[in-house]
Amino acid sequence: MKVSKTKAAVAITGLLLSTSNPALAAPGDVALVGARVVPVSQPPIEKGTVLIRDGRIAELGVDVAVPGDARTIDVSGRIITPGLIAADTQLGLLEVGLEPQSNDARPEVDHPIRAAVRADRAFDLDSTLVGVARRHGVTSVISAPEGGLVSGRAGFFDLLDGRDPAAPTSFEGLVALCVRLGEKGAAAVGGSRLSAMHRFEEFLDDVRTYRTSEALYRRRGLYSMSAGRLDLAAAVPVLQGRMPAVIEVHRAADVRAVVQLANEYRLDLVLLGASEGWMVADFLAEEKIPVVVDPFANLPSSFERRNARADNGALLARAGVPVVLAARSNHNAGNLRFAAGNAVRAGFPAELALEAITLTPARVFGFDDRMGSLERGKRANLVVWTGDPFEPGSWAERVFVRGREQPLDSRQTRLARRYAAKLGLETTAN
Numbered sequence: 001m002k003v004s005k006t007k008a009a010v011a012i013t014g015l016l017l018s019t020s021n022p023a024l025a026a027p028g029d030v031a032l033v034g035a036r037v038v039p040v041s042q043p044p045i046e047k048g049t050v051l052i053r054d055g056r057i058a059e060l061g062v063d064v065a066v067p068g069d070a071r072t073i074d075v076s077g078r079i080i081t082p083g084l085i086a087a088d089t090q091l092g093l094l095e096v097g098l099e100p101q102s103n104d105a106r107p108e109v110d111h112p113i114r115a116a117v118r119a120d121r122a123f124d125l126d127s128t129l130v131g132v133a134r135r136h137g138v139t140s141v142i143s144a145p146e147g148g149l150v151s152g153r154a155g156f157f158d159l160l161d162g163r164d165p166a167a168p169t170s171f172e173g174l175v176a177l178c179v180r181l182g183e184k185g186a187a188a189v190g191g192s193r194l195s196a197m198h199r200f201e202e203f204l205d206d207v208r209t210y211r212t213s214e215a216l217y218r219r220r221g222l223y224s225m226s227a228g229r230l231d232l233a234a235a236v237p238v239l240q241g242r243m244p245a246v247i248e249v250h251r252a253a254d255v256r257a258v259v260q261l262a263n264e265y266r267l268d269l270v271l272l273g274a275s276e277g278w279m280v281a282d283f284l285a286e287e288k289i290p291v292v293v294d295p296f297a298n299l300p301s302s303f304e305r306r307n308a309r310a311d312n313g314a315l316l317a318r319a320g321v322p323v324v325l326a327a328r329s330n331h332n333a334g335n336l337r338f339a340a341g342n343a344v345r346a347g348f349p350a351e352l353a354l355e356a357i358t359l360t361p362a363r364v365f366g367f368d369d370r371m372g373s374l375e376r377g378k379r380a381n382l383v384v385w386t387g388d389p390f391e392p393g394s395w396a397e398r399v400f401v402r403g404r405e406q407p408l409d410s411r412q413t414r415l416a417r418r419y420a421a422k423l424g425l426e427t428t429a430n
Helices: 005-020 128-135 182-188 193-212 214-218 229-239 252-265 277-287 312-319 333-345 359-364 411-423
Strands: 030-037 045-053 056-061 071-074 079-082 084-089 138-143 150-158 171-180 245-249 269-273 291-293 323-325 382-385 396-401
Touching: 084 333, 084 359, 128 138, 128 333, 128 396, 128 411, 138 171, 138 333, 138 396, 150 229, 171 182, 171 229, 182 193, 182 245, 193 214, 193 229, 193 252, 245 252, 252 269, 252 277, 277 291, 277 312, 291 312, 312 323, 323 333, 323 359
Parallel strands: 030 071, 030 079, 084 138, 171 245, 245 269, 269 291, 291 323
Antiparallel strands: 030 045, 045 056, 079 382, 138 150, 150 171, 382 396
């Protein structure tokens, strides 16, 4: 039987990739043995074993029976944690911010309400930024469009190697409607905070009308609405309580106003930013409103953040507010672990820091039944660290996403090797 040169080349290339890249090899049982296992949802396990099977955690503990045909990896002296979840990025949507052709995070849409925009339509696993984030233990991201008043819907993605043809889809689902009020919202509608709040409330009211009168809308029997049909339909799950609204505000007064509006429309609210959230921490705790906080945002960079402070997250957490820590970065999404360490330095409870970048974001966005902690039956998104993940001297030695070990190379490591070789230098880059 004759085989074309093209088909032979493809077959040989696939064989070479599958044997040289652990993420491209068919995953079997994998046993990580001897590490300090930090499940997050329960106390740490010293010298524990994690058994991975079919993309999930089959067993974990001290006396785990390891099948004879399992790939056993001795990780003694290491630390195993759940994979980190970056809760506020445009990762996969943006490559070069100032180059429009590589920036899909901010669609060129004139209308300030863009609820129908969805992140998964442009998400790119082959982005050079994905490998950089994964190298630092980030296994999942919530990636969102930006711009306008209602920016669109964020998606939840696992950072699988985009070169793996056998890997499952990375897209988990749409998880939130993203809204910008405060200064950004005012700028989007060309007015003041009052203008932004008015336009957003008008939109919510129209969504409520559309939800109950869709047939009439389609017969053009309704008055002119504040947004198009797709935008109205996209926001219906928010009013039904099936999708949270992530609203960015910073000023304490704006926080109170947004919570009041959310209560009126019975929105499942998540606050983003809330630089002055510490000033209303007890109020937020009473209302049980989760807040996504950037520990690096500790300076009064604008009038609405004039009371920003480094221990904002710490004060919110101590008041009982569910806090998600986020680096709010794309090119440096891997700094998430350092953002958590910075929060601890500023007083954030150390016992909650890892949870704030793993289980808490999974819980806030409705995925804690399948990820965010190391438990039997949950997805095997986990990281083997050489030491404390919050310490700059530690690094991710192995990263598993959906049970598949991922490559830890990136554009940065490849460039490091390239130029080190030219200069006759040694490098530890993978």
